[in-house]
Each structure stands twice: as C-alpha cells, then as structure tokens.
Amino acid sequence: MGFNPAVLFKAPEINPITHKARSIPFFNIINLYGRVFFFSWFGFFVAFWSWYAFPPLLNDIIKKDLNLTKTDVANSNIIALCATLIVRLIAGPCCDRFGPRYTFAGTLLIGAIPTFLSGTAYTRNELFALRFFIGILGGAFVPCQVWSTGFFDKNIVGTANAIAAGFGNAGGGVTYFLMPAIYTSLLKRGLKPHTAWRVSFVVPGIIIIVVASCLILLCEDTPVGKWSERHRAAEENLAAHGVQAKLVDAPTGGITDKVSNDGTNSPPSVSGEKIQYDATGDRKTSTYADHEAQLTEQQMLDTARGEIVVKPSVKDVFGVMFSPHTLVTAFCYFCSFGAELSINSILGTYYQQNFKKLGLTESGDWAAMFGLLNVVCRPIGGIVSDLLFRNFHNVWVKKVLLHTLGVLTGVFLIVIGVLNPKDQSTMFGLIAGLAIFLEGGNGANFSLVPHVNPHANGVVSGMTGATGNFGGVMFAVIFRYNSYPKSFWIIGVITIAMNLGLCWIPPISKKQIGGR
Template identity: 35%
Template sequence: MVKLFARPLPIDPVTQKADGINLLNFGRPYMRAFHLSWFSFLTAFTGWFAIAPLIPTIKEDLKLTTSEVNSSNLTSIASTIIFRTLIGPLCDRFGPRRTMATLLTISAIPVGLSGLVTNANGFITLRFFIGIIGATFVPCQFWTTQMFSSSVVGCANALVGGWGNMGAGVTYVLMPLIFEGLKSSGLSDHASWRVAMVIPAGICFVMGLSCLLFSDDCPQGDWSKRKQQQIEEIHYAENEKTVEVHDANKATKTKTTKDDDNDSIISEKSPKVHTPSRPTIGMFFKALKNPNVIILMFMYACSFGIELAVDNVIGYFFHDHFALSQTKAGMIGALFGLMNIFSRATGGFLSDYAYQKRGIRGRLFVHFLIIFLNGIFLVAFRFSLNNLKDAVIILVIFSFFTQACCGSVFGIVPFVDPEIVGAISGLVGAGGNVGGLIFTGVFKVYANNTPIAFMVCGIAVMVVAFMTFLIRLK
C-alpha cells in the first residue's frame, strides 16, 4: 500500500529501495533525494519559463512579431528534445545527482545573459540554449526510480515530476512581481525585464551546487558505490552452485547463492539478481526497438507536450483575449502550472493503487481514462471562452487531467525494461518535448484563432488515448 507518511521508512531488504514515502522526512538518502529532485526541477522551470510571463513587455521592447514570439517558443522546446534524449544514458553512466547539478549550473548561464538580447534573432537563439534546462526532467525521474521500490515508484515519480512542473506556475507569479518591483524602484520597462532574468539564473546555479554537495545518487550513496544489480523474477537453475547453511538451532538446509559484490549469502527466497551491462549508446536502439517505448512517447507527447505548449501561450492568451494586464494574466496563467501541486501526483497515486488491485492492467486502464478526459476538456475549453469565469474553471479542469496523465505515463515507464530505465525515461521525456514542439506549432498555425488550436489539440489527444490498448507488458 502507498504510504505518504511512512514512519519508519520501510526498506526493501533485497533492492535496498524505500517501500514508502514520508513527505516530512528530509533525511539521506531516500527523502533527501526525493525533495532535491523535485525542487531542482521546479528551479529549472523558473529559468526555462522565466521569459513567458513577460512576453507582452519583451515583445514590445524588442519589436517582435507574433510569429517571432511563436518561433522562440518552438526553439525553447526543440533544444530540450535533443538534450533529453542524450541525458538518459548519462544518468545511467554518471548518476542522477551529477547530471542534475551539471544541467542546472550550465543552463544558468544563458538565462542570466538574457538581458543582453537586442533583436529577434538573438532572442530566438537565446531561448534555444535556455531550453537545455528542460532536460532536468530526466534525472528528476531517474533519481526517484533509484530510491523507491515498484510499489510506490509511480507515486514518487508523479510527486517529484508534478511539484517540479509546478515551477511554471510559480514563474508566472514570480516574474511579473519581480518585474513590477524593479519598475517601482525606478527602472524602465526596458531595464526591468532584463535585470529580472538574473534572479532565476542565480537560483538555478545555487540549486545545482546544492544537489552536488548535499545528496546521494542511490541507496548505497555515490553512484560509483551502487550494486550493479537489478531484480528479476525468481527462478532456479540446475547448475546453480549451492551451499548448505546450518542453523545452530535447526537441522534444515537452505539453497543459497553467493553474491560476489559483497560476499554475502542470498537465500533462495530472495530474487535472483542480474548484473546489467555498462551503459552504452546501444541502449537507445534497444529501447527504440520496444514498441511500448514508442507508444509511451506518443502518450507523453499528448500530456507533457500539451503542458509545455500551454505554458508558453496561456498568459499571453488571457492578456490578449480578455484584455487583462500582464500581471493579472500571469496570475491566471499560473493556475495551470500550480495545479501540479497535486494533479500529477494524483495520476501516479491512482496508477499505483490500480497496480495493487489489478496489476499492470490497472495502471493501463487508469492511464486511458485520464488521457481521454484530458482530450475532452481541452475541446471544452474552446467553448468556454465567452466569459472569463467559465474559461478559468475549464482551464483548471483540463490542467488537472493534463498533468495527471503525465503521472500515469511515468507510473508505467519503470515496468517497460528495468535494465535501461534511464534511456527509456530519456526517450519518453523527449517524446513529451516533441509533443510540445508539435502542439506549439499548432498554436503558431492558429495564431489568429487560438481557441481553435485548443480544440485541435484536444481531438489529437483523444485519438492517441486509444493507443493505450496496444501496450503489452508482463
């Protein structure tokens, strides 16, 4: 059973992973990694989407056209596709802690240099390099996968992913307030948005150092100390070397095997372990040969991809469609991202609960239901735009299902092929960014009729939902 406040934290004796979650615990290694993973991803979002809430001001200051703004949205997502694909094997090789720290510290540089931009080409190029920080999603999910067992990994991944994605909502609140504060101090609009960008850059840099100094990669500590083993189903081999273990008080014999890594004896009641091969580029090809990976990439494209596309346009859409101020539109736009405080976690929790009741079939059914409802309410949003109140209500509902779907997707990912979780996480994550690129393109095509763009996205999501029935997992 999923325990969100487990005391003491139950640990699987074989995998050494946590069988529960205690949100009030910050101890190493399990819950420290848990909290740093989501807060690192949230911090990354403050850098990745720092520009979006300030688009009305930036557009006017740089004399940008709507097409150029949409092109910059596309490039900020396109670069993330490349780096999310590469980051998976790097997590497998160097561990999530170093990978996360490196991404945050390096990406802080282009975020901080945003104030030097003077024209459209520079702005579009800058957003390409800022997009690198979006790859932090992969070590975020990989980290908790190393720390938590299969019984709670869906919930753990959903919590850290959702709370990290909440960074988009935080940014929609934070950046306009910083901008207004700088204006109140006497700076012009031209200077205020440029100085404001230094804040998220500094936060990203400090968070990167914190990951490196105050956390662990896995239950064993540093990635180099991990046991190079992953659990498989229990089975017996006739040629297995056996030894007789005599209990001082019992005259029974137990079939055992020797663990060469720690010179310990493993009971026949324990699962047999397998030593995976050293991470290589071949992991990509192995993962891509698995049709389940391709399907999950489509699924994540229609969940996180939708989230990325909406994050880029929602503030400006409310500003333009309802003639709201930049700050007020940002506050409403923030609702979409802030729903992640529980929505993505709910998707992961429901996935874990269904798994306990019906196995992997339960996970798949929950996922189908969530993604299909996601599509329905995206279409409904198109017809809710006659007044602000209705639009906000449907925005909140479709944001819940969009983000819950992200959680249900990554509740399935660890079961595809445990030997290459990092590579699969990277590819599925990249699928989300491909979806973001495609759906951002839809918003660009329908730039003069954004409500239609929401309806097109919703129809596409409903169609893809039926691919759930093509997934085959043991």
C-alpha cells in the first residue's frame, strides 16, 4: 500500500499492546502523538540553534572583539563538544529513571542559563567556560530520541526518530541565518558591534525557556500517562487481551504468570480491536483485526516485556553501554555525527579559505546548506530503514543499510579531501552529496537503536549519542592540527575502516527479548 497523505493529519492507529502510534500525525499537534512529535523535534531544534549560535559570529565579529587567534577559535569549538559528551552519557540513564520528558525539559532549562550569560564573555577563558556549559544543550538529543521512541511503534519509529533528529539538527544550519540576522538588526537599532553580538544571544535563551515550559505543561511522559505508572498501564493492556501478568519495576524483574494484585478488575477483552485516539488525544477503539491482538499469550508477554523500560542499576547501565550491539550503533555514530559536528564548525571558514570572494554572510549561507539538508537527508535514512524492515522483517537489513551509508560517507570525505575543490559548483555539489549519505546514516542509526536492548533504550541512546559527540571532539582535534583537505580524507579513511570493522557483529543478541 502506498503512502496516504491523510495520515499526516488524522489520529494514528495504535498498537493495542504498547499503545504506540503506527503513523506520524505530523500536522496534528492537537493529537497526543502529534503534539509530542512536534515538541521532540522543535525542542531539539532550539537546543541545537543555541548550541551552535557562536560559530556564525565567532570567526569574524567575536574573534575581533575578544582578540582571539585561530587556535583559540578551534579550541572553543572543541570545548563546546565536551560538555555535550558528558551530558549525553548522563541523560541516557536519567531518561530510563525519570522519563525522557522531564530529562528533556531539565536539559533545556539548565542550558538556557549559560545561553543568557553568553554576552558576559570578555576574555578567551570566559568564552571557553561559557561554550562548555552551553554544550549542555547538545545533550537534549538523547531525550528527544527516547521520547520519540516511546510514542511510535516499530514500523515507523525509525522514520519518527530520523525526522525529529533531522529537523532538530537543522537548527545547526538555521543558526547561520538567524544569528547574523539578529546581530544585523541590532546594529540597525543603534547598538555597537561590541554590544550587539552579546545581546543577540538573549533571543535563543528566551525561546528555550518557552519551549521547555510547553514540554512540561502540554505533553505526557508516555502514551498512557505518567512515567512512574508505565508498568501498571502495560499490565492493564495485557489484561484487556485476556492475559494476566505482573510487571516488576526492577532491572532484574520481568513478567511472571501472576495475577495483578492491585485490586482492580480486568477490563473486558478487546481482542481483535485496534485502539485509536481522537483529535484531543482521548483513547477510543475501533473494530479492526490487529496482528498483536491475535498473538499467543507468551508472544504478547514478550512484546510487552521487550517494550517496558526498567530502572537501571549501575551494573546494568555499564553492561548495556559496552555490549557489542550498543557499541556498533555508538561507533557508527562516532563517524557520522562526529564528522557532521566537526564539519559544521569549520565549513564556513573552509569556504572563505578556498573562495576569497565569499564574505561572512555568503560563506555562512552556503555553510548553512550542510546543516539544513538534515531536514531531508536524515529522515530519508530513517524512512528507507523502516521500509526495508517492513519488507524483510529482519533487523539485519537496517544494519546493512547503516554500514553501506557509512562506507559511502567515507568515500565522499576522501574525495573532498583529495580534490580540495577550488570551483564552487564542485565543492558545493560534493558537500551536498556528502550530506545525503552522512546525515542519512545518522537517521539509519537511530532507526536501529530502538531494536537494541529496548528495556534500556535511554542507556543505548545516551551511549550512542555521547560517542557521536566524542567523534566530534576527536575530528575537531584532527581539524585543529591539520589542513582542512587533509583532515577530510583522514576522517574518511577512519569512517570506512570503522564501518567495515563493525559490520560482522549481529544487530541484536539472540537472547534479547523484544526489539525483533
């Protein structure tokens, strides 16, 4: 069946076991799922905008005002990635413990503080400190993906995660338009450059506060309500299909064949019905033969068990983080997202270096293209991954796609580095081609992540996201000590080698329950 545009507006069909949506009501923010999806991507968008608000102004205005050297600028770009690495590692377990919505809002609110203080930097060290703490906002990626994973079913979760992250990452491109525009408008109002760039950071700070407040006031933790009640809701879902089970909220817990002892009566069986939500998000049912509703009792138990996130112990966190299946997604993201972050930081300067006629504004506009292509390229990676999974019903196809995109990314990086194009059309065309495979790989990666250790999705997402950031730091160091062309081909070689070295590891463990 082909794509029906109506699914972008109407309330989605719901998996009756997990209550996750099977389509994305992209233009229906009144609906519960549409509202959560909107704030998932828009929350990360404003976080990314503020996180990368410095580069558009740094290489010219701020560099001149603070008397920075080229080395100082490069070091500040590296420092901006360090806090994000730490926060992403912490945010993963926090999502599993407290829920992604409050982790998301907390990350935004904490990151808003140094954003407002950006204008107080008057020395190199003060700039480094502020950029470090603003890097907290980059950690918003983890709850963005975990929250999205919790609301969308396996058939569409790769697409949902890729679009949310792709639209969010576009904040790194939009900032090349927004920050110079805000700065210029302040100059026209009579402010001096010394003051105008400082005041410009107030704008993203205000928007971050507004979005974080909306996350708290207008959205839900899970499709069934509070994060703390997710286990009981799952038990009721099973009971509605005639399966009595007790979910234990502990890392070592699972589903047993015991009747729930909460004293409530089991809802009547609705086997064979498909649950939907109306425009306001209220639950309703319709008679529609559903696959999950016709599973055996054990299959429904395994489905529920595989979807429920448990509170992780320290031992469980490290066990999941360093499992070979998590390391595959982590180090593939090291290459793809790490390259994206480091290239975002230098691309405008690289264009100015190769094309002397481009000024600050025009080079920034062309550099923005690389980030803005996330709106298209990252979703394509997730969409293709989901389509392959729906056709082959095997997680291996997602992994094969991920490594294929990784190798092609490496090829483009090497070509750019070797050619070092002096022709604008060639350079911009190669960068656009690079974006297709690199950003598509990011989308394919977080299409695979929900299948890997789904009981600890926050930990897997946090480890993968943090390792991607670690790649950004390492590749930024390569750019720091080498010419831009040489750095491109070095990163390309690393990307190809790492993908080929990881391609033999199975996508998920044979012993894993859920995620298949």
